[in-house]
Amino acid sequence: MDILYSTxxxxxxxxxxxxxxxxxxxxxxxxxxxxxxQLNVTYVRYFDQYMQEQGIYDAEKTGVPFYHIAALLILMNHKGYVQGNRLYYNDTDQFLQAFNQEDIPKALDIYQSLT
Incomplete structure (x- = not known):
């Protein structure tokens, strides 16, 4: 899997x-x-605040808004293959289960290498 663009x-x-x-x-x-x-992920904006409150991801510390890496994280969790090209999350638990939190540093590295 070769990542071309993440935003x-x-x-x-x-x-x-x-x-x-x-x-x-x-x-x-x-x-x-x-x-x-291409994978498009749409999710409730409140999830960003929730993840910050839970100590999962802090966009202020990383300088990268979570929406720049969310689809990348979900793709990484599915080993490069996601059936379909659009995903929608309106449930916090389902959203958090869609990606592996331990992959966040790697996703940030990939994203920063693309910019």
Whole structure:
């Protein structure tokens, strides 16, 4: 698996009646078995605050918002293969089980090598 690009962003409202501003999106582009693939992960923005409160990840200490590495972490946990290209998480426990917390330093290294 060759990582080409890892990034993310805070979603913004497009219409006043939508809830888009409550979510973050994380994207990773990679090669898998000679094919270029992309994984998009959308999750509730509150999870960033929750992980900081639980001591799992602190974006202020690393200087990297979690949405830049979330999809990369999930991809790493699945050994480079995720069926489908879009994942959505609205449950804290499911989100935390989607990646291995011990992989965070490695994901940060990969992300920083790409920027």
């Amino acid at each position: 993310g962003f805070e979603c913004e409202k497009k219409l006043p009646t939508t809830l888009e501003d409550l979510f973050n999106q994380s994207d990773v582009t990679y090669h898998y078995e000679g094919e270029e693939r």
